Amino acid sequence: MEEKANILDIRDLSVSFRTDEGLVQAADRVSFSIRRGETLGLVGESGCGKSVTAMSILRLIPSPPGRIDSGEILFRGQDLLKLPIEELRRVRGKSISMIFQEPMTALSPLQRIGRQMVEALQLHSRISRREAWQIGTEWLRRVGMPNPEEQMWAWPHNLSGGMRQRVLIAMALMLEPALIIADEPTTALDVTIQAQIFDLMRRMKKENESLLLITHDMAVIWEMCDRVAVMYASEIVETGTVEQVFRNPLHPYTRALMAAIPSASSKGRELYHIKGQVPPGINYPAGCRFRERCPIAIERCGMEHPMLDPYGDQCARCFRAGEKGVAL
Amino acid sequence: MNPLLQIRDLQTWFPIHRGVISRTVGNVRAVDGVSLDIYPNETLGLVGESGCGKSTLARTVALLEKPRAGTMHFSGQVLSQAQPGIRRKIQMIFQDPYSSLNPRMTVLEILTEGLVQHRRIKSSGRVTAAREILADVGMDPDVLYRYPHEFSGGQRQRISIGRALSLKPELLICDEAVSALDVSVQAQVINLLLSIRRKHGLSYLFISHDLGVVRHMADRVAVMYLGQIVEEGPADKIMDAPAHPYTQALISAIPRIGAEKGKRIVLQGDVPSPAAPPPGCRFHPRCPYAQDICRREQPELKGYEGGDSDRKAACFFAGRVG
Numbered sequence: 001m002e003e004k005a006n007i008l009d010i011r012d013l014s015v016s017f018r019t020d021e022g023l024v025q026a027a028d029r030v031s032f033s034i035r036r037g038e039t040l041g042l043v044g045e046s047g048c049g050k051s052v053t054a055m056s057i058l059r060l061i062p063s064p065p066g067r068i069d070s071g072e073i074l075f076r077g078q079d080l081l082k083l084p085i086e087e088l089r090r091v092r093g094k095s096i097s098m099i100f101q102e103p104m105t106a107l108s109p110l111q112r113i114g115r116q117m118v119e120a121l122q123l124h125s126r127i128s129r130r131e132a133w134q135i136g137t138e139w140l141r142r143v144g145m146p147n148p149e150e151q152m153w154a155w156p157h158n159l160s161g162g163m164r165q166r167v168l169i170a171m172a173l174m175l176e177p178a179l180i181i182a183d184e185p186t187t188a189l190d191v192t193i194q195a196q197i198f199d200l201m202r203r204m205k206k207e208n209e210s211l212l213l214i215t216h217d218m219a220v221i222w223e224m225c226d227r228v229a230v231m232y233a234s235e236i237v238e239t240g241t242v243e244q245v246f247r248n249p250l251h252p253y254t255r256a257l258m259a260a261i262p263s264a265s266s267k268g269r270e271l272y273h274i275k276g277q278v279p280p281g282i283n284y285p286a287g288c289r290f291r292e293r294c295p296i297a298i299e300r301c302g303m304e305h306p307m308l309d310p311y312g313d314q315c316a317r318c319f320r321a322g323e324k325g326v327a328l
Numbered sequence: 329m330n331p332l333l334q335i336r337d338l339q340t341w342f343p344i345h346r347g348v349i350s351r352t353v354g355n356v357r358a359v360d361g362v363s364l365d366i367y368p369n370e371t372l373g374l375v376g377e378s379g380c381g382k383s384t385l386a387r388t389v390a391l392l393e394k395p396r397a398g399t400m401h402f403s404g405q406v407l408s409q410a411q412p413g414i415r416r417k418i419q420m421i422f423q424d425p426y427s428s429l430n431p432r433m434t435v436l437e438i439l440t441e442g443l444v445q446h447r448r449i450k451s452s453g454r455v456t457a458a459r460e461i462l463a464d465v466g467m468d469p470d471v472l473y474r475y476p477h478e479f480s481g482g483q484r485q486r487i488s489i490g491r492a493l494s495l496k497p498e499l500l501i502c503d504e505a506v507s508a509l510d511v512s513v514q515a516q517v518i519n520l521l522l523s524i525r526r527k528h529g530l531s532y533l534f535i536s537h538d539l540g541v542v543r544h545m546a547d548r549v550a551v552m553y554l555g556q557i558v559e560e561g562p563a564d565k566i567m568d569a570p571a572h573p574y575t576q577a578l579i580s581a582i583p584r585i586g587a588e589k590g591k592r593i594v595l596q597g598d599v600p601s602p603a604a605p606p607p608g609c610r611f612h613p614r615c616p617y618a619q620d621i622c623r624r625e626q627p628e629l630k631g632y633e634g635g636d637s638d639r640k641a642a643c644f645f646a647g648r649v650g
Contacts, residue, residue: 045510146597160598190377190537192595195581199594216510223583246585260515261585262544264567270522271544273515277480 006074007179007210008034008057013071015052018064024281026052026066028234031308034179039211041225041242043218043257047278049234050214054183057212058092075179094124097172099165101184106168107156113140113167114152117174124175139170143200162193169197173204180205183214198224218258222246230254233278233289240314250316252294255328272328288318295328296320330404331365332531333389333499338362338398340381340388344603356603358384359395360555363629366499371525371532373546373563375539375578377599381555382535386501389533390420403498416446419492423504425484429476435462435487436472442495461490466520482513489520493528500524501533506541518544539582543567551575554610555602557629559646561639571632571641574611576650609643617649 015027027049034040042050055061057073057080073080075096080088100106108116117136118129127135133152140148143166156164165185172180182201186194202224205211213224221228221242228245230238230253238251249255259272276293279285288294288301300319308317320326340359343352358381366372374382387393389400391409400407402414409415422428429438439461440454449457459469465486476484485505492500502521506514518541525532536542542549542563549566551559551574559572570576580592595614600606609627612618621644631637632646641647 045512162598191539191581192377192577193598194583195592195594198583199592217583218511219583219585222585222587223589257511258585260511262515262518262540263585264543264564266544267564270519271515273519274512277482 005036006033007036007076008212009072009074010053010057011072011074013053013056013073014069015049015056015061015066016069017066019282021280022282025234025284026281027056028284029071030231030234030236032229032236032239034210034212036178036210037208038227039205039213039225041221041228042212042214042231043216043221043228044231045216045257045278047281048231050231051183053231054098054181054212054214057181058096058098059088060098090124093120093177094175095177096179096181097175097177099168099172099180099182099185101187104156104161104164107164109156112152113154113156113159117152117167117171120171121174135174136170139174140167142204143167143170143173144196145170161189162196165189165193165197166200169200169204176206177209179210179212181212181214184216185213186220187215187217218246218261230257233284234281235289235317236308237290237317238315239308244312244314248314250311250314250321251290251318252296252320252328253290254316256295259328290318296326329367331401332368332370332403333364333366333407333533334399334401335362335364335389336399338385338388338400339396340384340393341396354603356601357555357605358602359388360602360605362398362552362555362557364550364557364560366531366533368498368531369525369529370548371534371546373542373549374533374535374552375537375542375549376552377537377578379599379602380552381602382552383503385552386420386503386533386535389499390418390501391415392420416442416495417498418501419495419497419499420501420503421485421488421492421505423508425481425488425508426476428488429484429491431476434473434475438476438487439490439494442491446495448495457494461494464493464524465490480513481509482516485509485517486520489517489524493524496528497530499531499533501535503535504537505534507536507538514541521545539567539579540584551578554599554605556610556642558611558643559639559641560629561636565636565639570650571635571639571646572611572643573615573617573645573649575641577614611643617645619644 011031013027013030017024017026030053044050056068114136118132121132121135137148137152140151145151145166186197225242227241229236232253238254256274262271274293279289287303288306291297291301306317306319308315311321338359339361341355341357344354346353362385376382388395405414407414436458439458443449443457444451458472462469467486506517534545546563549563550557553574559575570579577593577595597614606613608624609622612622627642627644629640629642632641634647
């Protein structure tokens with residue numbers, strides 16, 4: 001297969017938040033790339049830093065208390081962290097768009113759907129109001145809204161959660177961005193609506209459009225993504241293609257995550273669970289951050305911080321990732 | 329065996345008020361004619377989309393909502409607010425462990441409030457009782473004087489479970505009790521709930537939108553749609569071979585690791601409003617197999633041709649479609 005160019009390269013991104021308890025390291029030297037046309041899943045449990053990483057791409061971290069301490073976010077080779085804010089605004093929405101978890105807070109409650117769509121369209125391209133209205137209506141039709149002409153006049157509160165999420169997907173796609181960032185886009189929705197939205201995203205995403213999908217659900221990663229990056233305690237601990245990582249997870253955290261999911265065959269048995277808790281983001285321990293909870297930790301894990309090392313096409317942050325047949 | 333809980337034709341409606349004099353202009357038929365049995369030492373899973381009435385059903389059983397019609401019996405006795413003695417035997421755990429514990433109460437107070445209220449212990453016995461409960465739910469007994477905010481979500485849910493167990497209930501209602509938790513913590517709480525059931529011989533009414541979790545936990549499953557039960561039977565049989573088109577769509581909608589990607593039944597549209605349920609079969613506007621009869625007549629929840637004797641479905645074509 002021909003190697004496609006990277007649309008996004010994140011290198012050594014570090015983000016911290018000032019809190020009453022001290023400085024919280026929310027993302028710690030995070031690096032990953034997304035290729036053109038690819039869907040990358042970023043998975044991890046609450047507080048692991050996945051949303052902070054996603055928000056940093058468009059510099060949406062509230063500051064203060066948050067701060068991007070270091071790193072590069074190269075979008076088509078251009079560092080978004082160094083871009084003047086006026087130029088960044090042109091990137092937001094037009095080249096990179098975002099879909100958030102809560103569709104109610106992402107839409108203005110004071111404007112009708114049509115007006116919000118027109119505003120976004122006119123901001124990024126020189127078209128008349130009438131044209132923008134038509135394009136907006138057409139996109140609502142494409143995302144499967146019944147009576148799109150009428151819905152353009154609807155208020156956000158008139159729509160159900162699934163319908164609002166459709167509006168946001170239409171708004172994210174209508175400017176034909178090169179990269180779409182979706183942060184838990186279906187977490188607040190029912191499974192049948194989630195199925196509709198995924199079906200829609202799969203059909204709507206164009207060949208050359210890339211998607212960064214953030215989720216806590218391993219099954220969603222399987223369903224939607226080409227490659228996956230697993231985050232734990234502000235770091236990426238494993239990356240690889242979805243097929244590889246699900247067939248042969250290398251990091252004990254990834255393995256434990258998958259073993260903890262109830263399935264048809266788990267019935268009547270005790271589920272695997274990870275003991276203890278995620279260490280707080282203030283003063284992470286030296287050595288491996290998963291060590292305290294890891295069933296296969298060795299002495300070295302307490303002393304040295306493991307790097308994200310390659311194992312074939314996969315990468316894992318574990319000293320024992322290369323060993324075969326280590327049971328959890 | 330006699331059921332522990334027997335529900336017949338239960339209806340719980342909420343009036344819709346409009347205008348300055350709050351005229352009643354209609355009713356949200358949250359629970360609209362539900363019949364169910366839960367047997368001793370059994371877990372019944374209740375699944376369905378948001379707004380289908382599963383929480384209202386649970387709250388009605390827990391005597392937190394007043395039913396409009398229908399009967400409920402618990403161990404053969406009528407279940408109503410007029411029978412305070414039974415109330416203790418039904419306890420409930422909620423989804424959000426952050427809002428279901430009083431932030432101004434210590435763990436000790438949370439765990440023994442009910443015991444003192446029901447005069448099951450003297451106040452001098454509180455500490456001993458609370459320590460026993462904490463040990464029961466796998467927590468350090470020395471946290472008695474701490475407050476809820478000092479605990480993680482998983483630990484708070486353990487405290488909620490402890491509080492519910494303190495009154496030695498016979499039926500524990502878990503309303504999305506593990507849904508807000510991360511996978512690894514969720515696994516801990518699921519394991520705890522299963523071990524408690526083994527140890528105390530409780531029955532569970534386990535409500536969740538996560539069918540994987542329900543399959544792991546439940547012996548039998550009831551599927552709810554727009555205030556009614558549309559399918560009921562042993563968990564494995566329903567998950568492996570659902571008979572009702574709605575159950576089929578619901579199960580096919582769940583992303584499953586290892587499943588073929590993008591192959592699923594995608595239901596059209598949203599759940600209709602429970603204030604104005606469609607005539608005939610309530611699922612017919614979204615059903616891919618709907619016929620004329622489905623638009624006219626309401627199917628009954630009953631055994632169907634070719635189905636096992638322990639299964640029921642409310643569909644004219646149950647077991648013959650999908």
